[in-house]
Amino acid sequence: MSKAFTQYVKILGRGKKGARTLTVEEAEHAMSLMLTGQVAPEQLGAFWMLIRIREETVYETVGFTKATREFLSQKETLDTAVDLDWPAYAGKRNELPWFLLAALALANSGIKVFMHGHAFEGEGRIYVDEAITALGLSVDDDLQQVKQHLQENNFAFMPLADIDNTLGRMMDLKYTLGLRSPVNTVVRMMNPFNAAHSVHGVFHRGYDMLHLSACEQLNDPSVLVFRGGNGEAEVNPERDVTLGKWQNGVASWTGWPKAETEHKRLKDQMDLSRLVDHWSGDQVDPFGEQAVRQTIASVAGLIQGIASHDECLALADDIWSKRDKSWLAAKK
Numbered sequence: 407m408s409k410a411f412t413q414y415v416k417i418l419g420r421g422k423k424g425a426r427t428l429t430v431e432e433a434e435h436a437m438s439l440m441l442t443g444q445v446a447p448e449q450l451g452a453f454w455m456l457i458r459i460r461e462e463t464v465y466e467t468v469g470f471t472k473a474t475r476e477f478l479s480q481k482e483t484l485d486t487a488v489d490l491d492w493p494a495y496a497g498k499r500n501e502l503p504w505f506l507l508a509a510l511a512l513a514n515s516g517i518k519v520f521m522h523g524h525a526f527e528g529e530g531r532i533y534v535d536e537a538i539t540a541l542g543l544s545v546d547d548d549l550q551q552v553k554q555h556l557q558e559n560n561f562a563f564m565p566l567a568d569i570d571n572t573l574g575r576m577m578d579l580k581y582t583l584g585l586r587s588p589v590n591t592v593v594r595m596m597n598p599f600n601a602a603h604s605v606h607g608v609f610h611r612g613y614d615m616l617h618l619s620a621c622e623q624l625n626d627p628s629v630l631v632f633r634g635g636n637g638e639a640e641v642n643p644e645r646d647v648t649l650g651k652w653q654n655g656v657a658s659w660t661g662w663p664k665a666e667t668e669h670k671r672l673k674d675q676m677d678l679s680r681l682v683d684h685w686s687g688d689q690v691d692p693f694g695e696q697a698v699r700q701t702i703a704s705v706a707g708l709i710q711g712i713a714s715h716d717e718c719l720a721l722a723d724d725i726w727s728k729r730d731k732s733w734l735a736a737k738k
Contacts, residue, residue, distance in 0.1 A: 408444045411436065415449055418456040425456075430623075433469025437592075441477045441572055451579060454587035462588040467620040470588065471595040478570065484599045486553045487518065490709065491601035493594040494523035495566075495577075496609060496637030497531030502676060504694045505607075505640035506537050507685055508701035513561035514729045517709065520556065520599055524566040524577045531636070532676060538563050540678040541734050569598055595620060603628040605705050609637030614650050621652040628653045630708040635697070641704055643696035644669060649704055653711070662704075662715050665696040685734045702726060 414436045418425055428436065436453070439445050445453075457466065492509055506521075513519045525533035535545050543561070546552045547568045555562040567574025576589045594606045595617065606617050608631060617631040629652045635642040643665035651658045670692040672680075683689040684698070699722050706725060707718035 408439055408446065408449065411439050411445045411449050411453075415452050415456070418453065427460075427463045428466050428469065430465045430469040430472070433466040434473045435469075437470045437473035438477065440576070441473065441570075443572065450576070451583055454576075454579065454589065455583060455585065457588050458585055462591060462616070464616055464619045464623065466588070467591055467595065467616060468623045470592045471620065471624060474573070474592055474596045475598075478596065478598050481570070482549055484549055484553060486556050486599075488520045488556070488599045488601040489518040489603060490520070490705070491597045491599065491604040492519055492521040492639060493604075493606060494521055494534040494638060495590060495593060496607060496634075497525070497529065497533045498636050498638060498640075499529075499531045501635060501672070501693060501697070502678065502681055503532060503534050503537045503638065503640070504681070504697035505634070505638050505701050506534055506541070507681060507694070507698045508640070508705065510561055510685070510734070511698070511702055511725050511729050512705060512709075513559060514733065515725045516560060518556050518560045519562075520552065520601060521561070521563045522566060522569060522593070522598065523563070524574065524593070526580060532678070534638075535563065535565060537678055537681065541682060543734075566593055591616070595624075597626070603705075603709050604630070605639045605708065606631040607634035607637055607639030609633065614648070618650045618652050618657055622657060626652060628708060630704060632704065639701070639705075640697055641665075641700035643693070643700055647700075647704075651708060653708065658713070660713060660715075662700070665700055666693075670696075682734050685729070686731050699723070699726065 509519050509521060523534045525535055538545055544555055546562055546564045552562040552564055566577060580586050597604050608614050614631045614633055621629045631650045632647055634640045641647050646664050647662050649660045672693060680691055684691040684694045702725055703718035703722035706721045712718050
């Protein structure tokens with residue numbers, strides 16, 4: 407048990423009148439102790455659940471993220487520039503992970519995309535690693551594989567536990583505690599290989615503002631955040647979406663209207679072959695068409711510095727039309 411860490415559990419758990427939130431410095435120190443194995447399992451669980459009850463603050467998020475980035479910077483580096491960091495941690499439960507095709511189309515256009523995620527068994531969701539495997543792509547477990555696939559295909563995926571096993575174990579506390587912890591926010595924010603741009607999908611209302619405020623304090627270069635399908639960075643075409651951007655030192659919020667007025671989800675047809683068929687053009691998926699198009703538009707707009715919805719859609723259409731239709735089919 408860490409005596410140094412006990413103070414943070416006390417700060418959080420002193421009751422309604424005595425408890426308070428952590429400062430940036432306190433959160434950063436607490437996270438550094440957790441990442442370096444200086445915290446007992448009981449302390450770890452108590453700490454995250456005390457914060458989970460009231461939800462993390464911007465200052466706490468900044469501190470946790472700073473400590474995580476510093477910790478990861480001391481590990482082996484990738485030694486390859488990444489254009490776009492794409493966290494994928496939520497999983498999809500009522501449609502397929504169409505955002506994966508958006509990421510692959512962007513990679514096909516020359517943008518180096520690094521995706522990372524974590525799967526929970528028994529939740530009835532399709533996590534992105536399952537979809538990647540079904541498409542015949544690689545789930546990488548070391549940096550050499552990541553580097554090779556970024557060079558060959560401009561796309562690589564690595565599970566969280568292979569980025570850092572301690573972070574993976576923190577995520578797996580959900581199996582013991584029954585609730586997700588603020589670690590879910592941290593892994594979306596961490597940008598492990600210092601990509602020039604990041605896209606964050608969130609589920610709960612208000613977390614988009616939390617992410618953007620934290621990005622501002624962290625002085626991140628270019629970040630897109632929005633409430634996406636099931637919490638993934640995927641524009642749901644059946645709902646209006648508000649895109650939050652932090653770029654060039656300026657925060658902005660832009661509303662896009664829903665692209666579909668009728669429900670076209672095929673939530674009872676979760677066959678991953680639909681992704682390959684849509685990519686190859688063998689069959690245009692009624693939901694996937696707009697989910698992919700709007701998602702490409704949102705991310706490409708960030709990378710190219712374009713705000714207009716129409717211009718972003720035109721850019722997305724150009725990127726999608728130029729994809730290598732045989733790429734995924736050849737890997738089945």
